[in-house]
Amino acid sequence: MxxxxxxxxxxxxxxxxxxxxxxxxxxxxxxxxxxxxxxxxxxxxxxxxxxxxxxxxxxxxxxxxxxxxxxxxxxxxxxxxxxxxxxxxxxxxxxxxxxxxxxxxxxxxxxxxxxxxxxxxxxxxxxxxxxxxxxxxxxxxxxxxxxxxxxxxxxxxxxxxxxxxxxxxxxxRGRVPEDVLVLPTAATEVVLVPDLRDVVGQDEGRLALEIAAAGGHHLFLSGPPGAGKTMLAERLPSLLPDLEPAQALEVTAIHSVLGALPESGALIVRPPFVAPHHGASIPAIVGGGSGFIRPGAISKAHRGVLFLDEAPEFKPGVLQALRQPVESGEVVVARASGVVRYPARFQLVLAANPCPCGHGFGKGVNCSCSPRARRDYMGKLVGPLLDRVDLQLQVRAVARAGLFAPAGESSAEVAARVAAARSLQAERLAGTSWRLNGEVPGPMMRTGFLKLPAAATLDLERALERGTLTLRGYDRVLKVAWTVTDLAGGGTPGRDDVGVALTLRSRSAVAA
Ligand SMILES: Nc1ncnc2c1ncn2[C@@H]1O[C@H](COP(=O)(O)OP(=O)(O)O)[C@@H](O)[C@H]1O
Ligand SMILES: [Mg+2]
Ligand SMILES: [Zn+2]
Incomplete structure (x- = not known):
């Protein structure tokens, strides 16, 4: 002893x-x-x-x-x-x-x-x-x-x-063979995700969703209540490919730390979809706590989608705190007990009504908000976050007649194009540390093998001169243009592809 x-x-x-x-x-x-x-x-x-x-x-x-x-x-x-x-x-x-x-x-x-x-x-x-x-x-x-x-x-x-x-x-005492205890085998987790087939009309919304999925672009949907913003956002995961084995282990490890694993203990192979409530605290979103530092919603959404519905309603501090992880793909939480890093490489989807009263505005809509109130409402997003969002789109409610339109494509059909577009990107970006157009740093888009011929960027130069586009916006449009081209089978983006990308950035209520 x-x-x-x-x-x-x-x-x-x-x-x-x-x-x-x-x-x-x-x-x-x-x-x-x-x-x-x-x-x-x-x-x-x-x-x-x-x-x-x-x-x-x-x-x-x-x-x-x-x-x-x-x-x-x-x-x-x-x-x-x-x-x-x-x-x-x-x-x-x-x-x-x-x-x-x-x-x-x-x-x-x-x-x-x-x-x-x-x-x-x-x-x-x-x-x-x-x-x-x-x-x-x-x-x-x-x-x-x-x-x-x-x-x-x-x-x-x-x-x-x-x-x-x-x-x-x-x-x-030499009695028991070493491996007397048998291992259970893990089942595969089954997740039911809503399908794009349920969405009637919304051609532009569908297109934006497909591009977001293909290039890993962040997405902002604005529009009146009932337009289908939440519905669209919830369908983004159904377009994303399965996680690769190493990613799946990483994601499952985070969920294990959170105590949020499926009962079966199965590996999480699908990209997570995490939609925190707008009342959530900063620690709940980015991670924190005393003693044991818990991962937040942004780490739970690692390798998946973080959906902030009614985004302007989130605490300003929460939106501020998202900037750093959106850039770096991880979050650093410092407490008296030490500094902890958690992975947080998520795809951000924001949704917002165009004004605080919730009615929306436009023809025949009963909005009681002053122009100033509307501006301030969206303004909550502009500074901190929106600049980093490649796709910014205004969703309109589908008119009654539209509801009888034939059903659109299913998620599986779109996901097949997304997968093909992702292979093209992986090929082109081989040898770099990026896999998706959305991950490439802005200035890289204007140099080297990604530089586009002048004819393709003509409209962009004009927008830049007119001041309707910032330089950061310019780079973001280029990234989306590549994804548009990849979805169409590859090659180098032409003026039309850039045009589509420009449209999908400038349609939100706060276009920059
Ligand atoms: N394009 C659409 N196709 C089918 N149903 C729709 C569509 N747009 C809205 N709806 C219906 O309206 C409801 C509200 O949509 P929702 O996504 O919550 O709107 P929002 O988030 O813009 O307020 C949905 O649950 C759905 O039943
Ligand atoms: Mg909604
Ligand atoms: Zn209003």
């Missing part, structure tokens, strides 16, 4: 670091010493462990216990440290040999009865363990399905401390 040692993983964002968990039992007054930057939940582990061990038939002697988590510089957050600490302590008591567990990663919360309870963030913990060369990890049985998504590491599900201790003791 004295020193026991095993491993844990500390998460910072969805990145993990390997932690040595050591427990030392010495003669002396019963007392617990804890070192290695544990948070409040982690520091309570010894209390839970004492009860859990007692109820698992292996009581911990009342001595002086020292627990050390190293490296000490990384914060150890949450109750997932119960299990590794318990295993280190029990190894120190001599119930089984420490050498059996010192290269196994453990994660899990302990109930006082000794049950091993699920925790959030198991997937990124397992991903990190595998990446750091660990070959075996013990996880709560309820988290086994998500853990099993990670290749290259053996996952041992455990549901009770008593079983786990018995297993290690038996292995020590």
């Amino acid at each position: 004295s020193l026991g040692r095993t491993r844990g993983v500390a998460l910072q964002g969805i990145e993990g670091a390997l932690v040595d968990v050591e427990a030392d039992l010495q003669q002396g007054l019963p007392k617990v010493m804890f070192s290695g930057l544990p948070d409040a939940a982690c520091r309570q582990a010894p209390d839970r462990i004492k009860a859990a061990a007692e109820n698992s038939g292996c009581p911990i002697p009342n001595r002086r216990l020292t627990v050390n988590l190293s490296p000490a510089s990384i914060p150890k957050v949450g109750s997932g440290w119960d299990l590794p600490i318990a295993i280190a302590v029990l190894a120190a008591t001599g119930v089984f040999k420490s050498a059996l567990v010192d290269d196994i990663v453990h994660v899990g919360e302990l109930g006082l009865d000794g049950s091993i309870r699920p925790v959030r963030g198991v997937l990124p913990v397992v991903l990190a363990a595998a990446r750091l060369g660990m070959t075996r990890i013990v996880v709560p049985a309820a988290n086994a399905a998500e853990a099993a998504l990670v290749p290259g590491i053996s996952v041992v599900p455990a549901s009770h401390l008593r079983e786990l201790v018995a297993r290690y003791a038996a292995i020590g």
Whole structure:
């Protein structure tokens, strides 16, 4: 009896670091010493462990216990440290040999009865363990399905401390074959997404949606209530391709940290669609909280769509806070407990009524807003965000007659063109760090292999001279023009393609 040692993983964002968990039992007054930057939940582990061990038939002697988590510089957050600490302590008591567990990663919360309870963030913990060369990890049985998504590491599900201790003791006596515990296999997640087939008319809206999907362009839809803005936005995910395997793991890891995985523990393969309410707080949108720093809606929407419906109603601070992640694809949250980064590469869709009264204005519409109120309402978007949105479109309500028009194309038909257009972009942008037209930095659009012949940009030059287009707007139009051409089968954009792109930028109520 004295020193026991095993491993844990500390998460910072969805990145993990390997932690040595050591427990030392010495003669002396019963007392617990804890070192290695544990948070409040982690520091309570010894209390839970004492009860859990007692109820698992292996009581911990009342001595002086020292627990050390190293490296000490990384914060150890949450109750997932119960299990590794318990295993280190029990190894120190001599119930089984420490050498059996010192290269196994453990994660899990302990109930006082000794049950091993699920925790959030198991997937990124397992991903990190595998990446750091660990070959075996013990996880709560309820988290086994998500853990099993990670290749290259053996996952041992455990549901009770008593079983786990018995297993290690038996292995020590040479009794149990190493891989006695069987892995569950993960199912594929099925998501039902609304289909574009339901949308009547709205040719321009459909076109904008298809271009947004193909080139990864941010989209702004303005128009009177009932025009179908929400309906269109909700159908964007149905046009996007499946996530690539590495992206799928990344997205599922974020949802694991949020405790928002599907019951089956299946891999998330479809781009997420996240539509936070306009009353949401800044931490809810961008991430935050005290102690454990939670990812916000923008990280939940990573590799998918972030939809801000009634965008001007969001808190000004929220819209401001979106600027940085929209540029960089990640969010940095700083708190007293440290700095955490979460991925946040989302496609932004904004929708807005043209004025605060909600009636909309125009012929025969009963709007009570002053021109000033209308301007101010949209103005909330202009400064912070709208400049970065390639597609800006005014949606009109479909007239009664339009409702009897023949049904439009289905999402599957449009998604096929989107996929083809994306291949063309990937080919053209091979060798750069971008895959989609929407990702290419503005100034790049006017130089090198993306530079268009003068004849194609004639109308753009004029708009620039007249002052109806800013230089940033100019670059954004070029990106959309490439996507228009890619959707039409490829080649170099001509004057017509640029014309379509220009139209799709200047139709919103606040065209710039
Ligand atoms: N083009 C359309 N095709 C089919 N239904 C539509 C269309 N436009 C509006 N609707 C109907 O009107 C409802 C309201 O549309 P919605 O998308 O919520 O409008 P908005 O967000 O612009 O206020 C939809 O649920 C749908 O039933
Ligand atoms: Mg709406
Ligand atoms: Zn109004």
